Amino acid sequence: MANRPPQRFDAEVVDTLRKILDIAVEQIAEENRTPATKAKMAESIVRRAADGVTDAHMLVSIAVHEGETPAA
Numbered sequence: 001m002a003n004r005p006p007q008r009f010d011a012e013v014v015d016t017l018r019k020i021l022d023i024a025v026e027q028i029a030e031e032n033r034t035p036a037t038k039a040k041m042a043e044s045i046v047r048r049a050a051d052g053v054t055d056a057h058m059l060v061s062i063a064v065h066e067g068e069t070p071a072a
Contacts, residue, residue, distance in 0.1 A: 007050035017045055020056055024063035036071035 009017070021042050025033055028041075041063040048062055 007046075009046075009049070013049070016056070017042075017049060017059075020045055020059045021063060024060045024067060027060070027064045028067035032067055032070045034070060037067055040071045041067045 021038070024041055024045070025038055028037070044066045045059050045063050048059060053059060053062075
């Protein structure tokens with residue numbers, strides 16, 4: 001993994017990423033909606049957004065995929 005400076009998001013982007021997480025959480029099984037799984041999903045959204053992914057549908061899809069398996 002390469003070291004790179006942390007990505008900074010403005011308040012509007014953070015708000016959008018939170019909404020994306022909320023949408024994604026609604027699409028996973030209720031038993032998987034634990035704080036740990038939500039954190040895992042949020043991390044996947046932020047990482048991909050930092051990599052330049054800006055499509056909300058793609059970010060939701062990525063997060064839902066992460067949320068299908070509960071965090072340990």
